Amino acid sequence: MITGQWPYGQSEERAVAHVVVSQLYKKYGELQVVHGVDFEIGDGEFMVLVGPSGCGKSTILRMIAGLEGVTGGEIVINDRMMNDVPPRDRDIAMVFQDYALYPHMSVRQNLGFGLKMRNAPRAEVEATVRKTAETLQIEALLDRKPKQLSGGQRQRVAIGRAIAREPQVFLFDEPLSNLDAKLRVEMRTQIKRLHMSFKVTSIYVTHDQTEAMTLADRIVVLRDGRIEQVGTPEELYARPANRFVAGFIGSPTMNFIEAQVVEEGNGLRVVPVGGPPLAIPKSRAQRYQRHAGRPVILGIRPEDVTNTWTEESRARESAVPLDVAVEISEPLGSDTLIFARLGNAEIVCRASGMSAPVSGSAIRLNAHMDRMHLFDPESGMAL
Amino acid sequence: MSQDAAVGAASRTGSRHKKAWHLAERPLVWLAPLTLLLFVTYVYPAIDVIRYSFTDATLLNPEYAYTTDSFKAVIRSPDLPGILWVTFAFVVASVILQLVLGLLVAMALHRGVRRRLPGVSVVRIIILSAWIVPGVAAGIVWQLMFNEASYGFLNAVLRGAGLSPVAWLSDPNIALWSAVIANVWRGTAFSMLLLYAGLVVIPSSLYEAASVDGATALKQFWYITLPQLRPILLINTVLISIFTLNTFDLILPLTGGGPGRATEVLALYTYNTVFRNFDLSNGAVLAVVLLLISIVFTLIYVRLLPREL
Numbered sequence: 112m113i114t115g116q117w118p119y120g121q122s123e124e125r126a127v128a129h130v131v132v133s134q135l136y137k138k139y140g141e142l143q144v145v146h147g148v149d150f151e152i153g154d155g156e157f158m159v160l161v162g163p164s165g166c167g168k169s170t171i172l173r174m175i176a177g178l179e180g181v182t183g184g185e186i187v188i189n190d191r192m193m194n195d196v197p198p199r200d201r202d203i204a205m206v207f208q209d210y211a212l213y214p215h216m217s218v219r220q221n222l223g224f225g226l227k228m229r230n231a232p233r234a235e236v237e238a239t240v241r242k243t244a245e246t247l248q249i250e251a252l253l254d255r256k257p258k259q260l261s262g263g264q265r266q267r268v269a270i271g272r273a274i275a276r277e278p279q280v281f282l283f284d285e286p287l288s289n290l291d292a293k294l295r296v297e298m299r300t301q302i303k304r305l306h307m308s309f310k311v312t313s314i315y316v317t318h319d320q321t322e323a324m325t326l327a328d329r330i331v332v333l334r335d336g337r338i339e340q341v342g343t344p345e346e347l348y349a350r351p352a353n354r355f356v357a358g359f360i361g362s363p364t365m366n367f368i369e370a371q372v373v374e375e376g377n378g379l380r381v382v383p384v385g386g387p388p389l390a391i392p393k394s395r396a397q398r399y400q401r402h403a404g405r406p407v408i409l410g411i412r413p414e415d416v417t418n419t420w421t422e423e424s425r426a427r428e429s430a431v432p433l434d435v436a437v438e439i440s441e442p443l444g445s446d447t448l449i450f451a452r453l454g455n456a457e458i459v460c461r462a463s464g465m466s467a468p469v470s471g472s473a474i475r476l477n478a479h480m481d482r483m484h485l486f487d488p489e490s491g492m493a494l
Numbered sequence: 495m496s497q498d499a500a501v502g503a504a505s506r507t508g509s510r511h512k513k514a515w516h517l518a519e520r521p522l523v524w525l526a527p528l529t530l531l532l533f534v535t536y537v538y539p540a541i542d543v544i545r546y547s548f549t550d551a552t553l554l555n556p557e558y559a560y561t562t563d564s565f566k567a568v569i570r571s572p573d574l575p576g577i578l579w580v581t582f583a584f585v586v587a588s589v590i591l592q593l594v595l596g597l598l599v600a601m602a603l604h605r606g607v608r609r610r611l612p613g614v615s616v617v618r619i620i621i622l623s624a625w626i627v628p629g630v631a632a633g634i635v636w637q638l639m640f641n642e643a644s645y646g647f648l649n650a651v652l653r654g655a656g657l658s659p660v661a662w663l664s665d666p667n668i669a670l671w672s673a674v675i676a677n678v679w680r681g682t683a684f685s686m687l688l689l690y691a692g693l694v695v696i697p698s699s700l701y702e703a704a705s706v707d708g709a710t711a712l713k714q715f716w717y718i719t720l721p722q723l724r725p726i727l728l729i730n731t732v733l734i735s736i737f738t739l740n741t742f743d744l745i746l747p748l749t750g751g752g753p754g755r756a757t758e759v760l761a762l763y764t765y766n767t768v769f770r771n772f773d774l775s776n777g778a779v780l781a782v783v784l785l786l787i788s789i790v791f792t793l794i795y796v797r798l799l800p801r802e803l
C-alpha cells in the first residue's frame with residue numbers, strides 16, 4: 112500500500128533527528144500547566160505522548176513546534192537549542208487536529224506549500240507533490256479544494272502536506288480524533304506503515320491509549336503536566352510504575368481491589384476485602400514479603416482473570432482458581448466481558464469465547480497471579 | 495413509500511394548528527407590511543424622481559410638461575465630463591485608501607486584542623466615533639482642520655514644523671485630495687469594522703500551519719490573510735463605492751464643490767442643480783443616473799454575497 116522512496120531526495124541522505132526535552136515548564140499567566148518534563152526521542156523513533164484531556168500534551172507538542180513559548184527548560188533538536196528559533200526554522204512538520212488545510216488552496220497547492228515557502232524550484236515542487244499524492248493515494252483529489260473532501264481524505268492531505276516537506280521531525284496532535292472508528296483504525300495503520308518505511312523521528316499526541324500502544328516505539332504517560340512513566344508499550348503494560356499508568360494503559364481498564372497482604376504458614380497471600388485469599392506465586396513472594404500485614408491495592412487486568420490456562424501459568428502453578436458471582440456479561444465475539452463481584456469489589460473479567468454465563472450464576476475463573484500488581488493505597492506507587 | 499408519511503404529516507399539521515397563521519405558507523401576509531413601507535418610502539419617491547426626469551419642471555414654476563429634453567440637456571452639458579471625472583477620482587481614491595487603511599487598522603487592532611494589550615477598546619471606540627459623526631459635522635471638522643486662516647490646524651502644524659502652509663481647500667489640484675482625506679477619515683472605521691470581523695474568523699491554526707510550513711509573516715499575509723479576506727474585501731469595495739458615490743453632505747460644508755468645480759461630485763452636482771439652480775427636471779435626471787450606478791454596484795454586491803460568504 113505504501114511504497115517507494117521518500118517523496119523527494121534520497122532516503123539514505125535524509126537527516127534523522129533526535130529531540131531532547133529537558134526540565135520543560137509552561138505557565139499561562141499564573142497557571143502552571145507543564146511542570147518540569149524531561150524526555151528524549153532517538154533518531155527515527157516514534158514517541159507517543161498520552162494522557163487524559165488537559166494534561167498538557169498539546170502544550171508540550173506546541174512548544175516543541177515553536178508555536179508556544181517556553182517558560183523554563185530547553186528544547187534541543189539535533190544538538191541545536193531551539194527555544195528561541197521560530198517554527199519555520201525548526202525543520203519540523205505538524206499535523207493538526209483540525210487538519211488546518213488552507214481552504215482557499217487546492218490539494219496540490221496545499222501539498223506543495225511548504226516547499227514553495229522554502230523557494231524550491233517549481234519542477235521539484237511538482238515532482239514531490241506527485242510522489243506524495245501517489246504515496247497516500249490521493250492523486251485523484253489533487254485539484255479539489257479541502258471543502259470538497261471527506262474527513263479521511265482531508266486527513267491524508269494533512270499528512271501529505273507534512274511528509275512532502277521532508278522534515279527532520281513530525282509532530283502529530285491527535286490527528287485521528289475527528290475520524291469515525293473504522294477510519295481511525297485504518298489511518299492508524301497507514302501512519303504506522305508510513306513511519307516504518309520512512310523512519311522519521313515522530314512525536315504523536317493522543318488521549319487514546321490504544322493508539323498509543325499500537326503506534327509507539329515508546330510512550331510518555333502524562334498527568335497534570337507531569338510525567339508518570341516513560342517506556343515501551345510492553346513495559347507500560349507489564350510493569351506500570353503506578354496506579355495511574357496501570358489504569359490508563361489497557362482496555363478494559365485494570366481491576367483495582369482493596370486488599371491486604373497476609374503471611375500464612377506455607378506462603379504469602381493477598382486477601383481482597385470480603386473475598387477469598389489468593390496465593391501470591393513464589394516468583395513474587397520475595398518482592399512482596401515486606402508488605403505483609405499491610406493494606407494494599409491489588410491490580411489485575413481483566414484479561415488475566417479468565418477461563419483459560421496458559422502454558423506458563425500451568426507450569427508455574429500461578430493460576431489461582433477464583434469463584435466469582437456474575438452480574439452482567441457482554442459477549443464481544445472473540446471474548447466475553449464478565450462483570451462480577453469479588454468480595455466487596457466489582458471486577459471485570461475477560462473470558463475467551465462466546466460462552467456468556469447467566470447473570471446471578473457463580474463461575475470459576477483463573478486469576479493469573481503471576482501478572483498481578485500491588486500498589487500503595489496512599490501514594491499509588493507500584494510495590 | 496413517502497405517500498403515507500406525507501398524508502400523515504399533512505393531517506397532523508392540519509389538526510394541530512387549525513387556527514394558527516400558516517406564515518411559512520403565506521409569505522404575502524407577513525411580507526405585506528414591509529412591502530408597503532418600502533413602497534411608500536423608497537419605491538414611490540424613486541418613481542416620482544424618474545417621472546420628473548421626463549419633465550421640464552423647475553422649483554420655481556409649478557407647471558410642467560412631459561419631455562425628454564432634460565436628458566438631452568444633461569448629456570450635452572459641458573460640465574458633465576468634469577463632474578464624472580471628479581466623482582470617479584473621488585470614489586476610486588476613497589475606496590483604495592479606505593481598504594488599505596481599514597486593513598492596517600484592523601490588523602493592528604486584531605494583534606492588540608490577541609496580545610491583550612491595554613487600551614485596545616479605547617482605540618476601537620475612537621475609530622468608531624469617526625464613523626458615527628454625521629457627514630455634515632465631519633465636513634465642518636475638516637473644514638476647520640484644513641482652514642487656511644490662522645486657526646487652521648494642519649497649516650498651524652506645518653508652520654510649527656517650519657514648513658510652508660498648503661492651500662488645502664483653495665488650490666483646485668489639492669482640494670479634491672483634501673476631500674478624499676476627510677472622506678477616508680470618516681469611512682475607514684466602517685471598512686475597518688468589516689475587515690476586523692473578517693480577520694477574527696480566520697482560524698489561527700492556518701497561521702500556525704503556515705509558520706511551521708516555513709512562511710514568514712509577509713508570506714502569511716499574502717498567502718493566508720489576503721485570500722481569506724477576499725470575499726470581505728470585495729463586498730467592502732462595493733459598499734464603500736456606493737457610500738462614497740452618494741456622498742455630498744461631507745463636501746458641502748468642506749468646499750461647497752469648489753474651488754470652481756474641483757470637488758463637485760455627482761451627488762453634490764445633483765443637489766446643486768435642484769436646490770441652487772432650482773432645475774428639478776435636470777436634477778431628477780442626474781438622480782436617475784446616480785440611481786443606475788448604485789443599482790449596478792448593488793447587483794454586483796448581491797451576486798457576490800451568496801457565492802463568497
Ligand SMILES: Nc1ncnc2c1ncn2[C@@H]1O[C@H](COP(=O)(O)OP(=O)(O)OP(=O)(O)O)[C@@H](O)[C@H]1O
Nearest residue numbers: 139142144162163164165166167168169170171318
Ligand atoms: N492559551 C492558553 N491559555 C491558558 N491556558 C491554556 C492555554 N492553552 C492551554 N491551556 C491550559 O493548559 C492545560 C493543558 O492544555 P493542553 O491543550 O496542552 O491539554 P491536552 O493534554 O492537549 O488536552 P486535550 O487532550 O484535551 O487536547 C489545560 O488545563 C488548558 O486549560
Ligand SMILES: [Mg+2]
Nearest residue numbers: 168169170285
Ligand atoms: Mg490537545
